[in-house]
Amino acid sequence: MISAEGVQQGDPLGPLLFCMALDAPLKELQTEFISGYLDDVGMGDSVPRLIEQIHAIEASAALIGLRLNRSKCEIVGLDPSFRQEWSNSGLNFKECSIEESFLLGSPLSTAGVDLALSGSLAQLERVKGRLLKLPAHEAFFLLKNSFGIPRLQFLLRTAPCALSKETLKFDESIRELVSSVVNLKITDSSWIQASLPVRWGGIGIRRAEILSPSAFLASTSASAHLLSCLVPGVVSSFHDQVRDDVLARWVTLSGTAPLSGSDACSQRAWDDGISSAICSSLLVQAGSVDQARLRASIAPGSGSWLQALPCANLGLRLGSEELRIAVGLRIGAPLVRAHRCVCGAEVETNGHHGLACRRSAGRHRRHAMANDVIIRAVRSVESHAELEPTRLLRGDGKRPDGATLDPWR
DSSP: OOTTSSOOTTOTTHHHHHHHHHHHHHHTOOOSEEEEETTEEEEESOHHHHHHHHHHHHHHHHTTTOOOOGGGOEEESOOGGGHHHHHHTTOOOEEEOGGGOEETTEESSGGGHHHHHHHHHHHHHHHHHHHTTSOHHHHHHHIIIIISHHHHHHHHHHSOGGGOTHHHHHHHHHHHHHHHHHTOOOOHHHHHHHTSOGGGTSOSOOOHHHHHHHHHHHHHHHTHHHHHHHSOHHHHTSOOHHHHHHHHHHHHHHOSOOOOGGGGGOHHHHHHHHHHHHHHHHHHHSOHHHHHHHHHHTSTTTTGGGGSOOOGGGTOOOOHHHHHHHHHHHHTOOOSOOEEOTTSOEEOTTOGGGGTOTTOHHHHHHHHHHHHHHHHHHHHTTOOEEESOSSOOOTTSOOOSEEEOOOOO
């Protein structure tokens, strides 16, 4: 094909135009199962009929300048009794077992789920060393939004990963990587909270074990009508035991009845059921101090800093120590060793004492920074303001933090 023919590489309308061209040849096929996604086509039928229809689509495609690349084609689940007939057809497709077969990156059988998760874990292991060479905030942001669960999201929605033990290995690898990036020892209880969504008090780095039931159930509910159109009637009439097993797993984690209606198509709605149960369990088991921390972490806006892009030019990038303290205070991870402060108080591992100690240099710095933010806001609306004015006296001889005076009418 010369460059003046067909759709061009990078053309945003290219996929649509290609599908329109391939639409007619696909509709002419008489196979029991047919699916098409861009330039990926799936066909299913008996071997003799499949051979006949493959030759038919090759002929139809040739009329519009398309050619089937047989070297990239696969035949799945070929019965040994038909192997000779398939060989005689001249279609030299790669033969794959059902366990090893994938369609658009998703396994075609439950046996292939472990293999797919193992592949995702291997990819994560390869990127570990590179992430740890980045500044902490950038590495944390990339892990949260790209290399962790987001990279696994498609697999979680299209395969019953909730039934696989490989999710535990993936989660453990994520936990170790988070601990290395933020330089914290993440305890079991801290990890449970950390893996919740930000809106439920976590840091947004999810666990595949917890998210996988919600992702799969939402996907199956949303695609049920489409599947009924794609698969043959004899197949759609079979009872889906896999979905029942995943649903039972979700009920165990959430402790509530399954969703229905439009909520059943929302992954967030399914996920909120489990996240709410975990958050409630953490609150029940926590002491008064940890309860206050947990309630503060689920307050609106308390996790907004976790969504900020780590851009140094905008002043949004946290230093390694700042990120460590922010994450540790949010999830209750130990920040310091227990010791006695110079002020005489006992310092616990949660690091809370440093937020109120009168001998803490950081306390005065935070106070000054808060005053600076306020006075900048006042001056931004062209009002005169001064920090710690010297000519305003109080009864105790102390100066106020700031003062502003403008003749308003």
